[in-house]
Amino acid sequence: MSEMLLNIVLADDDEDDRMLFSEAIDEIQIRTKLSLFNHGQELMDYLNLPNVVLPSLIFLDLNMPIKNGQQCLIEIRSNPRLKDLCVAIYSTSSSEKDIEDTFLNGANIYVNKPNNFGKLREVVEKVLQLNWQYHTSNLNKETFLFRI
Known part of the structure; x- marks a missing residue:
């Protein structure tokens, strides 16, 4: 049986963060296709393309120019x-308000960007391995904030 290919998207305005994330994905033993976007408007333009293959998972930075993560989240959930x-x-951001707002606006999980590569790889791998159906049906404040 062939392994499923996970279609992953990252919207992040920080070039270093995009590069590290991409390297972490490359090191994980999960087949993925990663698409990178520099800001929220670029992501939304892509998601709204008529024949786009929708991603399995979107990683969304909050603080981005043009359109931030919160605005993208609201737009995604209302479409x-x-x-x-x-x-x-x-x-x-580990601000309670950001965590609360994204939870209320319908994000599935909140991941704090790790400050070293090993942790980043571990976090990304764990998030990709989540049973999303189970995770989202049992979503509460405790399971929303992802800690490693």
Whole structure:
């Protein structure tokens, strides 16, 4: 049986963060296709393309120019075609308000950006291995904030 290919998207305005994330994905033993976007508007333009293959999982940075992660999240959840996508907030912010707002706006998980590569790889791998159906059906404040 062939392994499923996970279609992953990362929207992050920080070039170093995009590069590290990409390297972490390369080192994980999960077949993935990664698409990178520099800001939220670029991501939304892509998701709204007529024949786009929708991603299995979106990693969304909160603080981006043009359109931030919170705005993208609201737009995704209010679009009938996109509303069921899995969205992981991927941010350096550990502000209670950001966590609360993204939870209320319908993100599936909140991941704090790790400060070293080993941790990043571990976090990304664990998030990709989550049973999303189970995770989202049992979503509460405790399971929302992903800690490693």
